[in-house]
Amino acid sequence: MIKGGVQLSGKSKSSPKFVSMMTSVAIAGSMLLPAIASPAYAERGVVDLWKSIKPLATIASAMNTGAHPDDEHSAVLAYLSLGKGVNTFSVIANRGEGGQNEIGSELGNPLGIIRTRELQEASKITNVTLGMLSEQINDPIFDFGFSKSVEETLQHWGESFAYERLIRKIREDRPDVIIPSFLNEDSTHGHHRTINVLTVRAYKDAADPNVFPEQLKNGLQPWQVKKLYLPADAKKYNVMVPVGDYDNIYGASYVQLGEESRFMHKSQGMGRVVDEGPSGNYYTLESSTVKSNDKEASFFDGIAFTFADLAKEVETKGKDNKITKDLQLLQKDSEEVIKAYPNFTEVAREVHEMKKDVQNALADVKSSSLDQAVKDDLLYRLNVKDAQLNKASMEATSLVVKVKPDTGELVAGQTAKVVVSAFNGGDVDLRSIQLNLNVPQGWEAKAAGPVSFDSIGKNQTVSVTYNVTVPKDAAEFKPYAAPNLTADVTYKAFDTSSTVRAVPQNAVAVLPAYAMSLSPSATVFNTLKSDEAIPVKVTVRNYTPGASKASISLNLPEGWTAEPSVEEVSFASKGETKSVSFTVKGSSNVATGKYSITAVAKNENVQSNEGVQVISYPHIGTTYLIQPAELKIQAFDLAVPQNLKVGYVSSGFDNIDEYLRQVGVNVVKLDDKAIQFGDLSQYDTIVLGIRAYAFRPELIPSNQRLLDYVKNGGNLVVQYHKPEDKWKPELAPYPIKIGEPLIKWRVTDENSKVTMLAPDHPIFNYPNKITNADWDSWIQDRSAYNPAQWGEEYTKMISNGDPGEQEFTGTFLSAPYGKGVYTYSSIVWYREIPNLVPGSIRMFVNMISQKQSESN
Structure with a gap:
């Protein structure tokens, strides 16, 4: 959740048990959407406190890279971040604009926005800092749809462009360990393969100052990741991550916590219920700069994991004993914080003691005689710890900060009121409170009262109202941009200052x-x-x-x-x-x-x-x-038979019926009662939307009614399904078996050659004459989830495949059944028709006109 609208880099909630918050100060390089409010839950305080202090004892970091939202290794991220306190990053290439949608009809950029928000919420649950290579709407790193190769993917994204973004993220976040989510295998999505290839290359190149040297001019430094791991299995691996371990503070295993985050990817139908019990994820060590054994206890064998480990590393440099002592003191501090849990006041005391020591260590490192690369590393890790301490202080003091605009929908030139408030829910007196509102350049924010307060006692609130004026030339809302209103609340506890950055509960949009x-x-x-x-x-x-x-x-x-x-x-x-x-x-x-x-x-x-x-x-x-x-x-020219009546069984994933109405077809959406009990014979054609058997539960028990409808003279058009959509070969009048693995049974080149195998068939002739030109100007894909086997009764309508691959002949099948016609098609009509591809509309009209073709 977002407590009081506080912007935190990776915490939220999905069920009462797993309530959390986002991080108090954004670490450099994180790219998040504006935070959206979640409801309050009863079980949160001690779990949130634990989540905030667990990372204080760990100085290690890890990065998981993927192509799309939902590619993250969620169980491993939960284990690293929530279980071990590792500073954990998830870096995703694109926004998933080319995917399917199981909760609505949004596709393209609207779907990308949904999937990005789902990814953000998922990342909060696992307490992970999210980074995106795609930075804006219509970014070159766009999900252009399914790809079978690295070459095609990089041609779309721009190899240097995408690679520069990834190198920059690595140099910003400085992970000790990096793990791509996928292998570079022929059976894998081209986008997944591409992220593997780029990540493996970046393992070395991020440390080379000659690679994208302009980044160094802008303040970044080369960074050598210490270990590169690749996904593996139990037959051959170097490290097993025990994600099935049960954590009694969270009341779940790390697999369950990971799945809790995956349930946020609702548009993709992700998330599964997992029982308790041992399980592991396996990885092989591809490259390493440190000595490693064949079998490792963790990703961090040979890598400094605690302040004590870091102190030993600095001690070997033999240059500055003072820094070694600083780090040893921080080790003791972190142990004292953990020991004080779950006493909120004592945790707050220890957190602020540690914060003071971190500040001293930062000053000592800056003035030390250590090599610059060592200093840069220490300064980065100490600044991360300082940000984590801000978050821990907020949790331990039970400080609730809110930013509340009187409206979240603004227009250029408007003035609105924004209230910044701080509530002290704990037993620690907070002093020297400062409430500052941050606005974009060119905006004005004038406080209507004092912004500084001497103290806040238990159960007390201080607040200030700002009058915010939006300039007449203000930029309009961008869904992937950082929030345009934030507040910095600074306070003292135990004579040490801490700062919390907060955002409004809901997006504020111009x-x-x-x-x-x-x-x-x-x-x-x-x-x-x-x-x-x-x-x-x-x-x-x-x-x-x-x-x-x-x-x-x-x-x-x-x-x-x-x-x-x-x-x-x-x-x-x-x-x-x-x-x-x-x-x-x-x-x-x-x-x-x-x-x-x-x-x-x-x-x-x-x-x-x-x-x-x-x-x-x-x-x-x-x-x-x-x-x-x-x-x-x-x-374009389009012939449509008069008085054509169609019943459309929507799965909720497409709006083809709307376009059929526009061109003059009488389309009726069929509900469950109509399918189970209605008079189906009144319809010239019945169309099943994509994957309808999976999402319309009445279809399976009513399937014989549909087949009888065809047998009695009806025209039934069935769009593509996956095997897991409850599809069985016998649902069709003559068996149709869908090819597996699904990844290999699709045509991704929208410009691929199509051969009409039955050019004299009515589907290609009535009421529109279909020619080769009707296969031009298609988008994204030709077909998905093509059949591998089918009854000999079907006519194979087309032959089509990606260049250099064997062509599919089961993409478009039609057969007479009784007095009617049954047609099964894996063509991606739901993408083509809303994009007004002429040939797709002409052919779809022909498909639904087969009953009329008999009399013409």
């Missing part, structure tokens, strides 16, 4: 004065019916404070018209929405191609042409994506 959404947001202009108008509804949300007025108009392609040309809207208050309707007509001769219509809102002060997509789920809170208020149009 949004357009008027946010517009166009309905539809993407549509087809049918050149066979060029005289038909496009109805466009513009919904406008007022984000300006109070009442306002605006005129709404459309920017149109040349020669197009809209009626009316402009509409006026009036708002009584902030947050109110109004809708206006336009009738848009194309020019006299609209050519095949892409077109765009954008909405504009104007008044005497501002002009807006953007929309705000609010992304909100209980497990990640609310965030925003600002993008152009645009209607994308694809013009």
Whole structure:
């Protein structure tokens, strides 16, 4: 959780047992999203206290690298961070924009935002500092979809670009041990393989000053990781991590804690229930700068793990005995902190004693005669410890800090009130309290009262209200940027100062004065019916404070018209929405191609042409994506039979039905009652959405009803499934077995050659004549989870494969069954159709028109 909105680098919660918080001072190099509030839970104090003091006795660090959110080795991260107190980093390449979505229809950047927030929440649970190589929306390190090779991945990302980001993270975080999540194997996702290749290279290159020397000019120093480990198995390994060990303070094993974090990846269906009992994760030592044995007790054999170990290393340098004594004292301090647990006041006393000694050690190291590289290492580790002590002090003193704006939705030029408060819930008197609000450059923050206080006693609160003015040219909200409002609360306990950095409970966003959404947001202009108008509804949300007025108009392609040309809207208050309707007509001769219509809102002060997509789920809170208020149009010829009625069984992962309605198909979404008891014969076609058998529990027991529907003359279209989606070959009228491993049964090159094996089949001829051109301009993939075996009754519609690989012929199968037709397709329609790929829409219309083709 976020206690009082305190921004911490890796702690949260997912269930009452595992409540935690984010870190008090961000260590250099961490890239986090704005924190989102979690509810308070009853069981938290002593567990949070333990989480904050456990790292104080450990000076070692480890980094786990992965490609996508949910790639992290969660159980090992929990073991290292929560179990051993290791300073633990998770570095992920991209935001997962190319993945699937099991909780909604968001894809692309909106899905990337969801998955990033899920990753942040997961990282809090394991108390891990999260780093992202992808730094902004549409970053070059983008999840462009499934890849089978390192070469293709680096071609998209830019090899030097991605590698510079990884080297920079290593030099910022200075891990002792680094562990890529995957091996470079042919059966592995190309993105996973790429992170392995880059991590293995970076193990040495991060220490080479000639690699990206510009980083050194900007203050970073080369860093030699001491050990590189790769994933292994029980047959051959160097170290086994006992993730099944049960920790009685957390009331769970590290596997269970890791899975607790994985449950946050809800959009990917992650997380599993694990029983108690011994288990281990295995790793091989790929490279090392220290002497190692064949079998090791831990990743840190031969590496300084405690202050005592560090003192021995410094002692061997033979240059400064004072530093050795400082480190030995810190070893004693850390032991005293742990010994004082769970007495909050005594822990606070020992924490502040240790903090004083850390400050002394920092001063001594700076003035010492040690080699510069040794000094840099000591200063980094001591500064990490100082930040951890700030967090431990906050927990031990039971200090609750909050930053509460009167609104989290701002517009440029607005003034808002922000209250910064500090509550003392413990028995330690806190003195010399300073409440400072930090705002971006160009913003103004004026305190309406005193910001300094002599003391806060038990159960007392001090606060200050700031009047914050957003400049007229303020940058709009960016979902991957650091919070734009933070507060630094400084206080003294036991005569030693400590600082807590806090953030608001929810994201504070600068949004357009008027946010517009166009309905539809993407549509087809049918050149066979060029005289038909496009109805466009513009919904406008007022984000300006109070009442306002605006005129709404459309920017149109040349020669197009809209009626009316402009509409006026009036708002009584902030947050109110109004809708206006336009009738848009194309020019006299609209050519095949892409077109765009954008909405504009104007008044005497501002002009807006953007929309705000609010992304909100209980497990990640609310965030925003600002993008152009645009209607994308694809013009092409499309024949659609009249009076075609389709029943659509949605799995919740696609919105193909919406696009079918736009082109004139009568589509009815079928609920569970309709599937189990309704009259299915009224539908010319029934379509099952992707993976529907997994997410519509009524389908398996109703499958015979669907097959009878086909046998009696219906047309059933089934989109792709995974074997784990409860798919069984006998669900189809003639068996269809999906190929495994799934990673090998897909076509990832959207430009790969497609051969139509049955060009005379009705699917390729009615009502639209399909040609080779209809396979052009596809995006991301061709197909996923292709069948490996199928009954001879099916007609193989296409042959297609990635270049240099054997082609699949089970991607698109269709067979007569009784009086009807059954079609199974692994083509990724759910990506192509919302992106208005003409050939995909023409073929889908043909698929759902097979009943009509019989009479034509």
